[in-house]
Amino acid sequence: MSDKHKINLIVQKELHEGVLGILASHYTNQNGYPTFVLTDCTIESGQKAWKGSGRGVEELNLYDILSQVQDETGTLYTFGGHAGAVGVTVLDENIEQFKSKITEIVEDRLAHSSYAKNYIQLTTIEQRKEIAEAVKELKPFGNGLRLPIVELSYNVKEINLYYKSKHAKFLHKEPDKSGTKTIWNNFELWNYGGLEEAKILCNRDFVLSFDNVQKLINNGKTESEAQQQKYEKYIRKTKESRVTYKVEVGYSDFCGMGPRFNVLEVTF
Structure with a gap:
């Protein structure tokens, strides 16, 4: 995580898939920022990838954000969910681009949200x-x-x-x-x-x-x-x-x- 950005991105190997959503909820509740927690996995083709969960905040629609990431970069292998909670899988070769793009989109939307x-x-x-x-x-x-x-x-x-x-x-x-x-x-x-x-x-x-x-x-x-x-x-x-x-x-x-x-x- 970075204190400089209004998003929590945790990308860590060997996490149990059953705790990803729990961890994402914990960090979002702790500091009020949307959170994605991803861990390493291997998909059907044998390629290395990162699979995880996201939890959102009131003023953001996470599913819509992931849709924008996919439209602009094509980096998502799979994704699904709804406004407040999502699941996503990203190939290892695309993980850095995913992190950069989703941070950019989240911060842009928060900057233009109506709460202020x-x-x-x-x-x-x-x-x-x-x-x-x-x-x-x-x-x-x-x-x-x-x-x-x-x-x-x-x-x-x-x-x-x-x-x-x-x-x-x-x-x-x-x-x-x-x-x-x-x-x-x-x-x-x-x-x-x-x-x-x-x-x-x-x-x-x-x-x-x-x-x-x-x-x-x-x-x-x-x-x-x-x-x-x-x-x-x-x-x-x-x-x-x-x-x-x-x-x-x-x-x-x-x-x-x-x-x-x-x-x-x-x-x-």
Whole structure:
């Protein structure tokens, strides 16, 4: 996988075919990107190939995307499925072209998807409570009824980076009920797969206050392992550092600890 692209592509030998769909669903649920997991196989003719499963996100039709890949490159040996889940087989000689083309198409479609133009701006705790209650009345979602998208904008007090899972956790400055002053509370937002993006903000407006590298080494990890699995805590050094998110809202009231939204976009 690459943090630079909005698609998870896992191409790995000797995976059990029975777990390909499970793995694809796991990665899509983890960071909100469409996922393809492929493993090596041999087709009837004796040729080497890669066979796998794909799992999608609300704004993309994976079957349509694979159809476009086939129309433009002819690289697919077989494929099938529907909008949210597909199966695909690619000859070994075509795998690199497949990876390049499907990444190009997915990122182009996400860049032109409608979510960025259709969202609700929320600025207070009370507004978020109201939308959370409304979401409960609308469920279940899916099959054409997508989760609502809201825009949230906050001053960030603290950022935690988790290198093993490559996600960032933001602690925010929250307006009180009257809106006349600001207070610190425990409102958190988790940006899965957003570690590299968050590091840009950390380097600009924050200072490192803690990491657990030495503790990991003391517990038997090598220096390299500790760096790959470390946790870092950054504290804001400037007066304000505002971050704006577009996120999908689930069923839970997201005024408490650690709501885990599907973050569609982050700007700062």
